[in-house]
Amino acid sequence: MNLELFIAKKITTGEKGEKKMSHPIMKIAKISISLGISVMILAVAIVTGFKSEIINKVTGFGSHIQITNYDNNSSFETQPIDKSIIDTNLIQQIYGIRHIQAFATKPGILKTKSEIQGIVLNGIGKDYDWNFFSQNLVDGEIFRLEEKKSNKILISEKLSKLLQVKVGDKISVYFIQQPPRERRFVISGIYNTGMEEFDKLFLICDMRHIQKLNDWEENQVSGYEVFIDDFDQIAELSYLVKQSTASSFTQDGGSVKVRSIDRKYPQIFAWLEMLDINVWIILSLMILVAGINMISGLLIIILEKTSMIGILKALGTANWSIRKVFLYQASMIIGKGMFWGNVIGISICLFQYYFKIVPLDSANYYVDTVPINLKISHLVLLNIGSLIATVSMLLVPSYLITKISPAKAIRFD
Numbered sequence: 001m002n003l004e005l006f007i008a009k010k011i012t013t014g015e016k017g018e019k020k021m022s023h024p025i026m027k028i029a030k031i032s033i034s035l036g037i038s039v040m041i042l043a044v045a046i047v048t049g050f051k052s053e054i055i056n057k058v059t060g061f062g063s064h065i066q067i068t069n070y071d072n073n074s075s076f077e078t079q080p081i082d083k084s085i086i087d088t089n090l091i092q093q094i095y096g097i098r099h100i101q102a103f104a105t106k107p108g109i110l111k112t113k114s115e116i117q118g119i120v121l122n123g124i125g126k127d128y129d130w131n132f133f134s135q136n137l138v139d140g141e142i143f144r145l146e147e148k149k150s151n152k153i154l155i156s157e158k159l160s161k162l163l164q165v166k167v168g169d170k171i172s173v174y175f176i177q178q179p180p181r182e183r184r185f186v187i188s189g190i191y192n193t194g195m196e197e198f199d200k201l202f203l204i205c206d207m208r209h210i211q212k213l214n215d216w217e218e219n220q221v222s223g224y225e226v227f228i229d230d231f232d233q234i235a236e237l238s239y240l241v242k243q244s245t246a247s248s249f250t251q252d253g254g255s256v257k258v259r260s261i262d263r264k265y266p267q268i269f270a271w272l273e274m275l276d277i278n279v280w281i282i283l284s285l286m287i288l289v290a291g292i293n294m295i296s297g298l299l300i301i302i303l304e305k306t307s308m309i310g311i312l313k314a315l316g317t318a319n320w321s322i323r324k325v326f327l328y329q330a331s332m333i334i335g336k337g338m339f340w341g342n343v344i345g346i347s348i349c350l351f352q353y354y355f356k357i358v359p360l361d362s363a364n365y366y367v368d369t370v371p372i373n374l375k376i377s378h379l380v381l382l383n384i385g386s387l388i389a390t391v392s393m394l395l396v397p398s399y400l401i402t403k404i405s406p407a408k409a410i411r412f413d
Contacts, residue, residue, distance in 0.1 A: 008328035029293040030337040036286035037341025049371030060132030063225030070257040080220035123207030140167035140189030152188035156199035194362035291393035313406040
């Protein structure tokens with residue numbers, strides 16, 4: 001059996017019921033570690049949850065990767081590409097690609113009797129994945145595309161309130177072109193994602209309206225939207241999609257452009273990356289506070305056990321072996337604090353995840369409740385990292401043991 005660990009356990013169990021100066025200090029250290037771990041778990045779960053929610057909403061509107069005509073036009077009035085030049089089956093076979101669908105966009109003006117609003121029509125086809133808007137639908141229903149062109153449209157709750165319209169109402173959309181055109185749609189459903197900038201902009205309609213307005217052929221679209229399984233692989237998958245479309249050329253001899261969503265909206269993803277800095281600051285502060293408390297406790301324990309240290313040295317025990325005794329004891333104290341910290345942190349996360357006990361203003365935070373993303377991998381790395389960091393901080397104060405003289409320590413009381 002490990003001698004140092006055996007002595008550390010004996011010291012810990014032998015202290016029960018004894019009135020020692022170190023007892024209140026160690027209790028404070030345990031509490032600080034518990035609070036620190038619980039705060040760290042909450043910080044990681046909330047920030048990663050918030051990032052995941054925002055990414056899901058942004059990609060819900062614009063997909064993870066877009067394939068469009070390679071031109072200098074950055075507006076929603078796009079140049080078409082022919083469906084036949086993109087091998088969707090080849091892209092779908094790439095590991096990590098979840099779905100690919102055609103789309104077409106066109107800017108317009110939404111007008112009622114009393115209000116006017118600039119919008120973008122997002123035209124969809126029969127291959128459209130409705131999962132995102134089904135989850136965010138607040139009224140009405142999504143529409144299905146049949147052989148006949150559909151006049152139904154999906155509108156945001158923000159726009160419906162602004163224009164004072166509801167499900168079943170007819171709305172007119174005007175397009176600035178030569179000659180100017182108008183299309184009338186019937187509101188099929190109302191959605192609310194909480195992303196006001198996008199909600200006020202996008203309406204979902206049958207792609208065939210846009211094709212007719214632009215005088216496009218049936219096989220001409222603005223491009224393709226590609227959805228992936230893991231956002232962390234977006235750079236790698238964008239490269240693979242780009243390779244798959246490298247030999248694709250438009251009718252005028254131009255090539256196609258492959259752009260990931262983080263390139264399309266760099267300001268949003270730069271803001272999300274800044275949140276990681278806040279998490280690292282919180283983790284560092286919590287570990288620092290817990291480490292300082294443990295250092296104070298360890299020094300007091302060493303002071304209390306000075307006589308024992310002198311006896312062990314007189315028996316020929318090496319300094320490092322004695323240091324390990326106290327490091328083991330500190331590790332057991334840290335372990336208990338971490339256990340209760342995990343219990344508290346995980347419990348709060350689960351309560352928030354299932355019961356939504358803490359709401360948020362979606363106008364400011366883009367979500368209506370505090371999001372939680374609790375992963376086993378995060379918990380494991382957080383606990384292992386905290387344990388290693390805290391114990392490492394105790395190596396320097398434990399060096400004090402080497403300075404203790406056996407003769408003086410044995411007489412110490």
